[in-house]
Amino acid sequence: MKKIYISGCGGMLGEAFYEVFGAGNLLKCTDIDVNAPWLTYLDIRDLDAYRKDVADFSPDYLFHLGACTDMEYCERNPENAWRTNAMAAENAAYIANELGIPLLYIGTAGIFDGHKQLFDDWDTPNPLSCYARSKYAGELFVREHVRQHLVCRGGWMMGGGPAKDKKFVQKIMRQLAQGKKELSIVNDKFGSPTYTHDFAHNVKVLLETEYWGVYNMACDGLTSRVEVARAILELRGLQDRVAISEVPSSHFREEYFAERPPSECLVNAKLKLRQLNTMRHWKVALKAYLDDYYPQA
Numbered sequence: 533m534k535k536i537y538i539s540g541c542g543g544m545l546g547e548a549f550y551e552v553f554g555a556g557n558l559l560k561c562t563d564i565d566v567n568a569p570w571l572t573y574l575d576i577r578d579l580d581a582y583r584k585d586v587a588d589f590s591p592d593y594l595f596h597l598g599a600c601t602d603m604e605y606c607e608r609n610p611e612n613a614w615r616t617n618a619m620a621a622e623n624a625a626y627i628a629n630e631l632g633i634p635l636l637y638i639g640t641a642g643i644f645d646g647h648k649q650l651f652d653d654w655d656t657p658n659p660l661s662c663y664a665r666s667k668y669a670g671e672l673f674v675r676e677h678v679r680q681h682l683v684c685r686g687g688w689m690m691g692g693g694p695a696k697d698k699k700f701v702q703k704i705m706r707q708l709a710q711g712k713k714e715l716s717i718v719n720d721k722f723g724s725p726t727y728t729h730d731f732a733h734n735v736k737v738l739l740e741t742e743y744w745g746v747y748n749m750a751c752d753g754l755t756s757r758v759e760v761a762r763a764i765l766e767l768r769g770l771q772d773r774v775a776i777s778e779v780p781s782s783h784f785r786e787e788y789f790a791e792r793p794p795s796e797c798l799v800n801a802k803l804k805l806r807q808l809n810t811m812r813h814w815k816v817a818l819k820a821y822l823d824d825y826y827p828q829a
């Protein structure tokens with residue numbers, strides 16, 4: 533039984549961490565959005581409060597999940613994006629070092645510029661947006677200052693279901709629930725879907741080995757937004773009833789104006805070389821996600 537402090541645990545990924553790590557460990561889960569009875573309030577930007585809350589719990593590990601994940605919000609509110617995504621990661625690094633405990637930081641595939649198709653753990657990031665730059669700054673600080681660190685980089689996150697998923701799958705599921713008969717989907721963006729439960733489980737496997745460092749951690753298989761949308765329609769038996777209209781990303785430039793790389797496909801090279809990759813193929817994980825969170829009547 534280990535004691536784990538998980539900050540920023542109220543979101544898509546936090547919900548999976550609560551389930552996966554809750555079995556057999558003692559957790560303290562916090563967030564600024566206290567949306568579940570197992571969460572308490574903590575703002576990761578507030579170093580003194582963060583330090584005191586973690587020290588009072590005296591954990592074996594600190595998991596730092598919190599971030600501003602809305603890319604357009606980050607462009608509009610760069611000061612808060614930098615405070616939350618970069619400076620708060622520095623706070624977590626100080627605290628982990630003061631307590632002499634390992635730190636988990638969640639990185640993102642979005643730090644790459646997409647000027648080639650695949651990115652392994654050793655490729656050089658070149659972040660394009662405020663979100664990506666601030667997340668990469670957090671990653672670098674953790675890597676440089678915490679000896680026992682894990683930086684696990686996720687791709688297009690899927691998880692949390694209707695209540696918590698803020699990303700692509702939920703946007704599609706919402707339109708289907710509204711009875712839409714045609715979906716406009718961008719055909720020029722490629723990436724690696726990442727099921728939150730697979731991610732949390734693979735973090736657990738990695739943590740047990742104590743191979744500290746940076747790891748790409750996305751589901752297997754490279755894909756596009758169009759292919760994910762088609763897979764959702766097929767899994768729901770809607771492929772003959774709902775049409776997909778392929779559009780360039782410029783079609784959504786007013787709504788999604790933050791710069792996104794054409795490809796953010798991750799290869800989990802290090803996990804595979806260490807024979808620790810437990811991430812399933814994205815299609816298998818997508819089916820599991822829909823079955824678990826969007827049960828059909």
Ligand SMILES: NC(=O)c1ccc[n+]([C@@H]2O[C@H](COP(=O)([O-])OP(=O)(O)OC[C@H]3O[C@@H](n4cnc5c(N)ncnc54)[C@H](OP(=O)(O)O)[C@@H]3O)[C@@H](O)[C@H]2O)c1
Nearest residue numbers: 540542543544545564565575576598599601638640686689
């Ligand atoms: N979503 C993705 O596609 C993706 C991909 C790769 C990596 N990641 C990383 O994965 C981690 C978890 O993100 P997620 O996917 O679970 O997104 P999420 O659902 O937005 O969860 C992030 C949580 O952090 C909270 N938070 C924001 N500012 C905070 C603060 N000052 N103090 C404490 N908590 C704060 C958010 O609250 P509010 O909702 O109130 O802001 C939210 O509950 C993040 O580090 C993110 O960068 C995400």
